[in-house]
Amino acid sequence: xxxxxxxxxxxxxxxxxxxxxxxxxxxxxxxxxxxxxxxxxxxxxxxxxxxxxxxxxxxxxxxxxxxxxxxxxxxxxxxxxxxxxxxxxxxxxxxxxxxxxxxxxxxxxxxxxxxxxxxxxxxxxxxxxxxxxxxxxxxxxxxxxxxxxxxxxxxxxxxxxxxxxxxxxxxxxxxxxxxxxxxxxxxxxxxxxxxxxxxxxxxxxxxxxxxxxxxxxxxxxxxxxxxxxxxxxxxxxxxxxxxxxxxxxxxxxxxxxxxxxxxxxxxxxxxxxxxxxxxxx
Amino acid sequence: xxxxxxxxxxxxxxxxxxxxxxxxxxxxxxxxxxxxxxxxxxxxxxxxxxxxxxxxxxxxxxxxxxxxxxxxxxxxxxxxxxxxxxxxxxxxxxxxxxxxxxxxxxxxxxxxxxxxxxxxxxxxxxxxxxxxxxxxxxxxxxxxxxxxxxxxxxxxxxx
Numbered sequence: 001x002x003x004x005x006x007x008x009x010x011x012x013x014x015x016x017x018x019x020x021x022x023x024x025x026x027x028x029x030x031x032x033x034x035x036x037x038x039x040x041x042x043x044x045x046x047x048x049x050x051x052x053x054x055x056x057x058x059x060x061x062x063x064x065x066x067x068x069x070x071x072x073x074x075x076x077x078x079x080x081x082x083x084x085x086x087x088x089x090x091x092x093x094x095x096x097x098x099x100x101x102x103x104x105x106x107x108x109x110x111x112x113x114x115x116x117x118x119x120x121x122x123x124x125x126x127x128x129x130x131x132x133x134x135x136x137x138x139x140x141x142x143x144x145x146x147x148x149x150x151x152x153x154x155x156x157x158x159x160x161x162x163x164x165x166x167x168x169x170x171x172x173x174x175x176x177x178x179x180x181x182x183x184x185x186x187x188x189x190x191x192x193x194x195x196x197x198x199x200x201x202x203x204x205x206x207x208x209x210x211x212x213x214x215x216x217x218x219x220x221x222x223x224x225x226x227x228x229x230x231x232x233x234x235x236x237x238x239x240x241x242x243x244x245x246x247x248x249x250x251x252x253x254x255x256x257x258x259x260x261x262x263x264x265x266x267x268x269x270x271x272x273x274x275x276x277x278x279x280x281x
Numbered sequence: 282x283x284x285x286x287x288x289x290x291x292x293x294x295x296x297x298x299x300x301x302x303x304x305x306x307x308x309x310x311x312x313x314x315x316x317x318x319x320x321x322x323x324x325x326x327x328x329x330x331x332x333x334x335x336x337x338x339x340x341x342x343x344x345x346x347x348x349x350x351x352x353x354x355x356x357x358x359x360x361x362x363x364x365x366x367x368x369x370x371x372x373x374x375x376x377x378x379x380x381x382x383x384x385x386x387x388x389x390x391x392x393x394x395x396x397x398x399x400x401x402x403x404x405x406x407x408x409x410x411x412x413x414x415x416x417x418x419x420x421x422x423x424x425x426x427x428x429x430x431x432x433x434x435x436x437x438x439x440x
Binding site for chain 1: 348352357438
C-alpha cells in the first residue's frame, strides 16, 4: 500500500514537471534508447541568440500630471495619452513611454490643436483669399471643406496654414480656369456652346410619340414626291432617329416662337410689326 | 447756340446710325444688318444684301433668324452660372487638349503608377488593360498639365 502511494505520487510529480525541460529530456532519452546515437545532447531547439529582455523601468505619472506648459496652456498627461492613443490607433497609450524627441513632437502637435481650437473664426462673409483678384469668402471655403471632409470639418479658420493653402489651391482651380476661358473664347464661340447646351437640355425633356414621327414622315414623303415623282423614299424605320430629332426641333421652335414680337426695319426705315408667331421655320 | 446745334446734329447722327445697323428686333433682341448680311451671304451665295432684299424677303429672313436669337437669349437666361461655367470650361479644355500630344511612354508610366497604387490600396476594382485605358489616361495627363500651367501663373493671396 505504501509502495503504491509512493508510485502514484512520483507519477504525479512527473506529469506536473515544467514543459520547458522537454527538449533536453527527450534528447537524453534518445541517447539511452537509440543504438545508433553518437551520444551527444541535441540542442537544436534551444535559442542561443536571444538577448536578455530590457528591464527599463518607466516612471509612470498620474493622468492629471501637467507635463508641459506652453504660453499658459497647461497640458496634462491624460491629454497626451489620448492623443497618442488616437494617432497610433491604440498601439501607444502612455506618453511616459516615449523617448524625449517624440515627446516634443506630441507637445508641439497638442499646442497646434489647442491654438486652432481656440482660434477665433472670422465671419462667413470675410474675404479669406484672392485668386487673380477674385475674392473667395469664408462661406465658400467652409462649404467646400464640409463637402471634402464629409461634414467632419467645416471651419476654414480651424485648419493650419498648410491645410489652408491646399484648400485655397483647390478652390482656386475653377476660378483660374474660368478667367482663362473668359479671356480665350470669343463671344460667338461662347454663344454657340451655350446654345448647344440649352438645346440638348430641352431635347432631353421632350417626348416624341410614334404618331408624331409618322406624321412628319408622311409630310416629308409627300413633299419629296411632289418635287420628284420618282424620288426614292427610305423606309420609315431606317430614318427613325432623324425624324425624332426633327420633331423635337420643331417643338422647340414652336415653343420659342409662341407670341414672339418681331419688328423689322425696312429699307425706308418704316417699322412694321410681324406677328406670325406660329410660322415654323 | 452753335454748341446746341452741334450736339443736336450729333444726336441725330447717332440715332440714324443705330437705325441703320438694326435690321430687326425679336422680342426686343437686336438682329443687326451685319448679321442679316452674313446670313444672306450664305443663303444667296453672295448674291443678295439686306439693302437689296424686298420687304417680304426681309420678313422671311428675320423669321428664319429669330429662333436662333431666341435660343441664345433662353440659354443666357435659363442656364445656371454653374452650367455655363462647366460648358465653357469643358469646351476650352477639350480644345486645349486636342493641341497637346502625350506619348505612349508617359501614359504607360502613369498607368503603372496607378496600378501600383490600386494594389497598395487593395482595391477590388478590376484594372483595365493599358490599351483600353490609354486614351483616358492621356486625357487626364493633358488636363493636369494644362491646369498645372494655369495654376503656376495664378496670383493667389491668402488672408
